[in-house]
Amino acid sequence: MTYPRDLWEDTALENTAYPFQLFQNRCLAARAGHCILYLHWHEHFELLVMKRGSAVFHIDSRPYAAAEGDVLIIPGGSLHVGYSLAEGDVHYDCIVVNASLFNDWLHDPIHIQYVAPYLEGRLRFPVKISCFEEGHPGHLAHLEEIIRELSSKPPAYQLTVKSRLHLFLTLLARENNPSLLEAEAHNAYFPNRERFKQLIRHIESNFADKMTVEQAARQVSLNPYYFCKLFKRLTGRTFVEYVNICRVKEARRLLTETNESVTEIASRVGLDNPNYFTKLYKKYMGTTPTRERKS
Numbered sequence: 001m002t003y004p005r006d007l008w009e010d011t012a013l014e015n016t017a018y019p020f021q022l023f024q025n026r027c028l029a030a031r032a033g034h035c036i037l038y039l040h041w042h043e044h045f046e047l048l049v050m051k052r053g054s055a056v057f058h059i060d061s062r063p064y065a066a067a068e069g070d071v072l073i074i075p076g077g078s079l080h081v082g083y084s085l086a087e088g089d090v091h092y093d094c095i096v097v098n099a100s101l102f103n104d105w106l107h108d109p110i111h112i113q114y115v116a117p118y119l120e121g122r123l124r125f126p127v128k129i130s131c132f133e134e135g136h137p138g139h140l141a142h143l144e145e146i147i148r149e150l151s152s153k154p155p156a157y158q159l160t161v162k163s164r165l166h167l168f169l170t171l172l173a174r175e176n177n178p179s180l181l182e183a184e185a186h187n188a189y190f191p192n193r194e195r196f197k198q199l200i201r202h203i204e205s206n207f208a209d210k211m212t213v214e215q216a217a218r219q220v221s222l223n224p225y226y227f228c229k230l231f232k233r234l235t236g237r238t239f240v241e242y243v244n245i246c247r248v249k250e251a252r253r254l255l256t257e258t259n260e261s262v263t264e265i266a267s268r269v270g271l272d273n274p275n276y277f278t279k280l281y282k283k284y285m286g287t288t289p290t291r292e293r294k295s
Contacts, residue, residue, distance in 0.1 A: 018158040019098035022150035030084040037082030044098045046074040053090035057082040061233040064128045114173035125172050142168045195220040207246040208270035248284045255293045262289045
């Protein structure tokens with residue numbers, strides 16, 4: 001898993017005419033609490049299919065536990081991050097789709113009534129659906145077929161994927177009451193999301209700087225107590241833990257890509273005490289900096 005220096009992910013989609021992409025994520029021997037999906041956001045919406053293991057994904061501050069057979073629907077623009085819930089392998093597939101895929105349906109009144117409101121962000125489907133429950137017949141089969149098509153790419157796979165995606169969204173629209181969802185759509189967003197995006201982008205670009213909880217809270221115009229609660233809900237980590245994880249991940253990159261000493265790397269990531277740096281590194285990476293470099 002690549003860890004970005006910027007919170008916004010410019011997810012590259014192969015074909016502008018058919019803007020969708022499959023990402024198959026395989027996290028082997030993950031530890032409980034291990035980050036399996038870095039915190040980020042992108043303009044595309046995303047269908048996440050759990051294949052093995054269990055994890056919790058925080059999507060705009062709300063946690064969703066997911067196991068094999070569960071599907072998460074992540075709206076475009078949503079901050080999301082994931083952590084393993086138990087030791088072992090965690091496999092999940094992500095189908096990332098840009099809403100422009102269905103632009104040629106914009107003159108269809110049924111599409112405009114049922115599917116377009118979700119693609120435009122005016123409606124919100126439930127984030128989590130369990131495809132083993134009676135209420136979602138055949139949903140997993142559609143997604144599995146999409147994954148197979150995107151994996152093998154037979155002739156005209158683009159048409160099959162597009163039609164299956166539209167059918168999947170249409171079935172979801174049928175099962176949910178648009179009027180009820182539309183009335184609550186504006187509440188689906190994390191209220192301080194844009195300010196938190198700016199703060200976390202600053203943290204990930206300037207993690208060596210010293211920033212207190214009080215200073216961070218002022219950046220999003222919240223008192224420290226409420227800020228800490230919202231930050232934990234949004235990222236699944238406390239503010240101090242998140243800053244330290246950013247530092248440790250950058251240290252791991254420096255250990256593997258440079259010849260700088262452990263002491264120099266500790267200083268570069270804002271941890272001037274080498275002993276404390278080693279302690280944090282072992283806590284989050286499961287090994288010491290010296291062993292990391294040797295391996």
